[in-house]
Amino acid sequence: MSGLGQRLGRLKSILRTAGERPMEWLSPAVTGCMLCGKTVLPQQGDSYPERGMASYRQLRQATCVSCFVSIPWLDRIQCEICGRGVSCGDCLRRTERHFVCNRSAVGYSSAMREWLAMYKYRGHERLAPLLAEMLVPVFIRLTEETGVFSYKRGRIGLREGPGRGLQRFKQWVHHAWNPYADLSRSWDAITYVPISGERAQERGFNQAQQLALHLADKFEIPIYDLLRRDRHTEKMSFKTRAERQRDSRSLFTGNEAQIRKLESRTPANTEAYRILLIDDIYTTGSTAEACAVALIHCASRPVHLYTLTWARS
Numbered sequence: 001m002s003g004l005g006q007r008l009g010r011l012k013s014i015l016r017t018a019g020e021r022p023m024e025w026l027s028p029a030v031t032g033c034m035l036c037g038k039t040v041l042p043q044q045g046d047s048y049p050e051r052g053m054a055s056y057r058q059l060r061q062a063t064c065v066s067c068f069v070s071i072p073w074l075d076r077i078q079c080e081i082c083g084r085g086v087s088c089g090d091c092l093r094r095t096e097r098h099f100v101c102n103r104s105a106v107g108y109s110s111a112m113r114e115w116l117a118m119y120k121y122r123g124h125e126r127l128a129p130l131l132a133e134m135l136v137p138v139f140i141r142l143t144e145e146t147g148v149f150s151y152k153r154g155r156i157g158l159r160e161g162p163g164r165g166l167q168r169f170k171q172w173v174h175h176a177w178n179p180y181a182d183l184s185r186s187w188d189a190i191t192y193v194p195i196s197g198e199r200a201q202e203r204g205f206n207q208a209q210q211l212a213l214h215l216a217d218k219f220e221i222p223i224y225d226l227l228r229r230d231r232h233t234e235k236m237s238f239k240t241r242a243e244r245q246r247d248s249r250s251l252f253t254g255n256e257a258q259i260r261k262l263e264s265r266t267p268a269n270t271e272a273y274r275i276l277l278i279d280d281i282y283t284t285g286s287t288a289e290a291c292a293v294a295l296i297h298c299a300s301r302p303v304h305l306y307t308l309t310w311a312r313s
């Protein structure tokens, strides 16, 4: 590489690191572990993947060592469809699938169940950014695997076409300035699994929406409320697999107004909408399936729905 090339490369990496800005929830005011309250010791010796590294670092700063090491990251997956760390009967049994695939940040261990319960049921809403930040590395991996724009492969994707001359230079500057530009532009929308009105009232918030808002804000991806939950069902966790699948089938409908809004803002040459659906847990995939069916039914162009969930149970 030429001297100039190296200098430019260095500038680019400085800009990229600067783009991974620290967030206010990890201000120095945090003294104890956000999860268990134990003292957090300063930690060193990071060796994390380049992009998304800031997320791991922030998590380490917000949690004590024992909480941090208890996170069962799902970074080696066996099932390409549901993102499980072990091979998978559910996906083989499924005869029809309308969503593309699921990826999850962590396995649903007892520690993760406890963290999610603190957040969802015990009023620790302040955990939202921490849990959402755990989605960042897997979001980056998913987008790099499937995205239209690929930073890693050094290629500008289909929608924009490879630039020439000045256009190409502008694209390069844009990428250098915004480390997430390629990731952001790979998605037409982020949306989330809605909860019932009754559940929203008792909890005060929708966890999937909070996780989605965090990602949408961080990566500057438009967020839409694309789905409606039609009827209240009992807690899914008390049901058998067959019961869940039957119940989920008619649980969602597309939110027409929001879908029209998305359509009006998407470039006319878009062949299919690439939509990222956020939820807290992926269990059998029946929620993802029902949401995909509802969106496909309402949208005027094909929908490629990917789901990103916090835990894979």
Ligand SMILES: [Zn+2]
Residues within 6 Å of the ligand: 033, 034, 035, 036, 037, 038, 063, 064, 065, 066, 067, 068
């Ligand atoms: Zn802790």
Ligand SMILES: [Zn+2]
Residues within 6 Å of the ligand: 079, 080, 081, 082, 083, 084, 088, 089, 090, 091, 092
């Ligand atoms: Zn699977």
